[in-house]
């Protein structure tokens with residue numbers, strides 16, 4: 001059994017064949033956590049999780065969303081579905097798309113509210129961080145919450161800091177060709193590694209649509225890098241994911 005800890009099956013890229021894509025993963029023993037990043041996405045994420053036994057919902061908001069009333073609604077929706085969800089996120093900071101200093105400050109203000117909500121609900125946090133690793137780590141310092149760094153691309157010092165805080169680092173399918181991701185895997189003990197696809201993004205073949213069944217390829221690549229049996233990578237990463245999200249299988 002594998003777990004794709006982060007994907008977006010609610011996205012329009014799957015409008016033609018969503019059921020087949022999800023079923024293909026489930027048939028290959030791949031469970032998945034679908035992360036919502038918009039208000040509409042939250043509703044469809046909850047619907048998918050109700051429909052499929054091993055599709056689990058995490059609710060969050062894309063960091064470049066700077067509209068206060070959207071943020072308020074998102075916080076309310078997460079709170080009102082707290083018994084259904086396995087995590088809060090993805091949430092975080094994105095300085096790649098948001099370059100203006102004033103808007104970055106706004107992002108930080110909203111991110112703090114999602115952090116507080118996760119603490120309040122005792123839910124794990126799924127973090128999106130792009131060009132903002134040190135601010136993300138600073139804001140989470142000392143906060144009593146379980147953290148998963150989705151598609152983390154910080155420096156090796158950031159990775160070491162994250163591991164020292166026992167955060168999970170999720171490794172996407174771009175590890176097939178990304179030297180940086182391969183390096184992160186080399187420097188991260190297996191106990192802190194989980195697998196993700198971030199489907200439809202970060203395909204093992206650049207330019208193609210990604211899908212959750214590809215976490216098997218991530219496991220194979222990690223096994224190769226760490227000179228482990230793929231079964232070991234499967235077992236440990238799945239246990240890490242189950243513990244983190246509290247998955248009941």
Ligand SMILES: [Zn+2]
Pocket residue numbers: 006007008035090198
């Ligand atoms: Zn994502």
